[in-house]
Amino acid sequence: MKVIIIGASHGGLQAALTLKRLNPQTEVILIEKRSEISFVSSGIILRMNQLVDELDKVRYLSLEELTNQGVDILINATVNTINPEKKTIVYEDASNQSFELSYDKLILATGSNQFSTNLTLPSKDKVTVFKNYPSSVEVLSKLEKSKSISIVGGGYIGVELCDALKGQGKEIHLIESAGSVLFRYLDKEISSLIEQKIVESGVKIHLNESVLGFSGLEEEFFVTQTTNEEIRNDYVIIAVNARPDSTLVKDFLDLNTNGTIRVDEHMRTSDPDIFALGDVISYPVRNSYRKSFIPLVNNVVRSATVAAMNVLGNTMKYNMTQKTTATKIFNSYVASTGLTEEEARFEGIDVESTFLTLPCQLPYLELQEEVHIKLVFEKGSHKLIGGQLMSEKDITQSINTLSLAIGKETTLEELVTMDFYFNPGINQPMGIIGQAAYEFLIQKYRK
Ligand SMILES: Cc1cc2nc3c(=O)[nH]c(=O)nc-3n(C[C@H](O)[C@H](O)[C@H](O)COP(=O)(O)OP(=O)(O)OC[C@H]3O[C@@H](n4cnc5c(N)ncnc54)[C@H](O)[C@@H]3O)c2cc1C
Incomplete structure (x- = not known):
């Protein structure tokens, strides 16, 4: 064949x-x-964070x-x-x-491709949309010389770029038309914690603001016109959805x-x-x-x-997606799977949720870390439909556990009684997922 x-x-x-x-x-x-x-699109972030010595190696x-x-x-x-x-x-x-x-x-x-945004992009090369290797090379070289940069799009790419650019003495603006960053993957409880970290890092964040266009492009510092204001930039990166x-x-x-x-x-x-x-x-x-x-x-x-x-004639079906994602930004691991609470409501699902900040270890250990966890359940069936995590500890494998639980239509009660390991030098007896589900169970069943 x-x-x-x-x-x-x-x-x-x-x-x-x-x-x-x-x-x-x-x-x-x-x-x-x-x-x-075989170039990996987020290679630019790995290079900026010095995890690789050459962009060309991210293959x-x-x-x-x-x-x-x-x-x-x-x-x-x-x-x-x-x-x-x-x-x-x-x-x-x-x-x-x-x-x-x-x-x-x-x-x-x-x-x-990233090239069809609602914006008419200027022909001058002061604004870049990127995904592939050549455009990533271009962005890297321009970023080096730029002093005031707007990043358009507060999804994973935009936020990861802000993180990689922080502390370099550059003025950075993050412009997002929605009311929060990473809104496709996170509800407000966790996205607001990330926004706080972005602001603390010195990045200027513009939520509920859309870019309308650019003017004065013949000048070194041109104007990025948004729905609310005029920002003076010498470089703009478009990091909107493909x-x-x-x-x-x-x-x-x-x-x-x-x-x-x-x-x-x-x-x-x-x-x-x-x-x-x-x-x-x-x-x-x-x-x-x-x-x-x-x-x-x-x-x-x-x-x-x-x-x-x-x-090749072997019958195999595609399973569903939970759109599971994870990243490390501003010294925290952030991960998401399934529907956010807002998305679930948009889908017409009657939901209830819990948001908790839990200790990862027992109190006698010197190392103490905490995790922010949100779980979203369907009311009535108590079926898990979404999960979000954020911690300085690497909790990214737990998002795969949650993805599996959603895929298997696991209920709140099943999540509480699920077999998760305990080791006194590593975690809490129920683990973070079991603990969060247990706390919600108590809240729901308490007389
Ligand atoms: C900056 C950035 C960071 C990302 N980071 C992540 C991440 O961390 N995790 C994650 O899960 N996803 C990430 N993504 C998304 C991920 O890159 C895409 O999902 C993935 O690249 C899609 O793969 P694909 O093979 O379907 O298509 P593409 O990667 O879009 O590749 C399509 C290929 O087809 C070629 N092609 C198109 N038309 C023709 C033609 N007519 N003739 C010949 N060749 C053609 C193109 O040149 C291209 O090489 C990121 C995306 C971007 C932009």
Whole structure:
């Protein structure tokens, strides 16, 4: 069987390697328009925080390693046309020569890009939107010289950038149109703690404010015009949510209203010989009545695995997503899974929640750390539907436990009686999740 995959980022690579591992006889051709592969988008944060000495090293697979696995990789090759009737694609190489290739199955892994915001961006290079390696290199070099920077978008990328830029003597503005940072993942109890840390670090935070445009761009310090004020900047980074890149197939495949390619649970599109995965599709979210565009690598690699299995005739369904995330910002680990309380209400779910600050260790230990924890339950069924954590201690594995609990429709009572370990030198007898659930149980059942 001959499989062509368009796009060699997280999704395309995972699909290619899975196909070869499942059946080495499969001919796999991976086509990528850029000159390099496997760059991790948040590499810029790792470089700024000096966790790596070179941006170019933030990759997990080389072209040589890919070829050694038996994958034929074409770089600097842009697919411009797909002909589903003939089952062919046409790509153009770096010298603008066109080539036609036939396929038995086609996988679309064209992902998303950051370039379609509601803003008209100036042609001058004082404003950057970034995701890939070349644009990250550009941002790094410009940040070095800039004195007053606005970061547009208070999601993970925006907040991580603020953290990495703090304490360098630069004026930093974070502009977010919503009423809180990280609002897609956190409720106010935890996002307000993060906002406090952002303000304490000297970053100026602008909530409920949208950028309208830029003026005076010929000057060194130009104006970033927001709905509330004029900010003088010499550099602006746009870190808003990405958009799916489905332009190649919009005329012949079914798309969702948000521009993603419509797929079934096997990642099959409206053409039975074409599959799609990664950021270019929408995902079923547990406890939500609709599929959503959720650009996260954890969704990408799972959908790629499912696509590869089904391409080879092994039936496998995509599970739901809890949109589980974690980061380290302002010296704290922050993690989230499932629906926030606000989201749940928007979905029409009747919910109740608990927010607690708990000690991680017993009082006799010298090391004392605490964790902020929020759990969201459906009223009536007591089913866990969301969890959020924040601590200076690395609690990120606990978010995976919560994700599993949500996935298995665990109730409050089951969470309290679940088997979590205790070690007197490490934790509390019930662990942080059990303890938080127990406190809520007492609150609910107390006469
Ligand atoms: C700054 C930043 C930080 C992030 N950090 C995290 C994180 O910490 N954790 C997390 O889970 N997610 C993170 N994400 C999201 C994550 O990067 C995306 O979910 C992921 O990259 C999507 O992978 P993908 O393979 O579907 O598509 P993409 O990574 O978008 O790649 C698509 C590929 O297809 C190629 N392509 C497109 N069209 C064509 C064509 N016509 N011909 C040939 N090639 C084509 C593109 O060049 C590209 O290489 C981050 C995103 C950004 C922007």
